[in-house]
Amino acid sequence: MQKEVTIERVDLLDTKGGNVRYVVRDEDGNEYTTFREQIGDRAKELEGRRALIEFHEARRGTYTNVYLDKVERATAPSHEDTDPQEAAWRTAVEAAPWLVGEAENESEVSPAELYDKLKPFKDRVARDITEDGPD
Secondary structure: OEEEEEEEEEEEEEOOOOOEEEEEEEOOOOEEEEOOHHHHHHHHHOOOOEEEEEEEEEEEOOEEEEEEEEEEEOOOOOHHHOOHHHHHHHHHHHHHHHHHOOOOOOOOOOHHHHHHHHHHHHHHHHHHHHHHOOO
């Protein structure tokens, strides 16, 4: 099975046989176990981040063990997943101090003046996103 999760915590536990067991916990409290060092170390690197995991379940009597088979960093959302207008407004708001100015002695900028300065910039960014595509 495959699932995208946030890796909240990775615990390393020593077994009676001298091996290390990696217990990976996701944001929902689910636990995944692996004895493979490479997988456990990769999970440890991705602690606190989104990850794509592969796992399988094995029943042992009354218990169900969930074994981690693969861990990789989750990919960022694709260009198609982001509305160009929304992304453009976020960019314009982040650029506002440079577009409007942020000198200490300047008076407050009215909402209408702020909009008049940010909207043309937002429109240009949205046009660039739409015309250029993901590159």
